[in-house]
Amino acid sequence: MPRFQQRHLSALGAIDGAYSNVTQREAGGDKSVTVDRHEKAVLFDVYGDDFARTSADRSPPTRPFNVIDLSLGSFAAKELAIKYPKESGAELRLYFRRDSGFYPESGQVWFMFRRENEPLPFIGSCSSALFDSITSDDDVVKAVQRDFALDVDDDVYQKLVAAPEDAVVPKEYRAMRYERSAAVGREALESAGYACEFDNTHETPLSAVTGQPIMEVHHLVPISKSAEFRCSLDVLANVVSLCPNCHSAIHRSTKTVQVAMLQKLFGDRRAAMAAQGIDLTEEGLLGFY
Ligand SMILES: [Zn+2]
Ligand SMILES: [Zn+2]
Known part of the structure; x- marks a missing residue:
């Protein structure tokens, strides 16, 4: 769960962010990822820490996210479920939703970040190869960065x-x-x-x-x-x-x-x-x- 470095921030036009690998247990089990320390920092900045604590299987409460497709550079606001699944402890889980576009597979990277002047947090997932290529220091990515810097008529x-x-x-x-x-x-x-x-x-x-x-x-x-x-x-x-x-x-x-x-x-x-x-x-x- 590394925090974004400068190259990630500039590639994605972000002011803060974090990314993690999706484990087999997360992708194969209850289709959710653990929101870790750095991702929590991004999330709490926007929503505070008032997510429901419930072990019940009823659908947990949702929050809007900008689900971003890195291959296209486009994003759309979607609701994703998030909750503390245990009676105590800091484990916070965020659930995949196929029709939202946030549905990572095992071995992929998932990430969350914020942009200035954009109230919703951004979330997405992609292959680690794509994530690395987009956030590399290479000059080749400059065109992609320019896309992200433009305001997107979402x-x-x-x-x-x-x-x-x-x-x-x-x-x-x-x-x-x-x-x-x-x-x-x-x-x-x-x-x-x-x-x-x-x-x-x-x-x-x-x-x-x-x-x-x-x-x-x-x-x-x-x-x-x-x-x-x-x-x-x-x-x-x-x-x-x-x-x-x-x-x-x-x-x-x-x-x-x-x-x-x-x-x-x-x-x-x-x-x-x-x-x-x-x-x-x-x-x-x-x-x-
Ligand atoms: Zn436009
Ligand atoms: Zn035309």
Whole structure:
């Protein structure tokens, strides 16, 4: 259960974290991991230490976590069960849930970390080879690190945009420092006519929620750069509708692809952004990616 070192922190954009190997007993037994000293430090920072102490087999209470997929760099808020299974002692157990994406196998690494300005703790698991490669000192990982440093327009937010009326939002999510309005996101998709603003011929399947082509919301100037501007970045002029392919590309593709996309999108709305007070050059925008 080592604590994160600098290379882990910078690779994952974390301010604190810890990781452990998943033992055969954990993966084969009651499908849970022991939350050790360093992981507790991360967890208690967020939730305090008021987890239920119960040996009963009834499903234990849950807490929301950002379950992260390191191979994609994407994450989504999910509820995971956690409890003290014994009447006394410090053993705290966190339970796997297949549909949450947190379902480690024996021999894999599981990890927990926190990021600044992000209220939910992050949790995930992957092969030790992937974990080592992502957190290595190697220059090759710089591209991955850049992905993590960008603000991710995560699943909870995309779902809120699609269905603000009935989406369940974790309380902690609402406390985000740079809050994004689902209404602005939805307005952006509507004003784009649910088309991809990079290329409106891009076709996507219909959303079961909106009945419109599936599109995602992207903030051209990342919302995490809010401190560098006097005005809100969560305004229509800065919010674009992208098909899921283009949305992943703008976050994670090569510099060449990113630059081409940004030039097109910025060219289309530079004046509108400036009118809102988001005054920057193309070089300035590219510098954020
Ligand atoms: Zn985005
Ligand atoms: Zn597209």
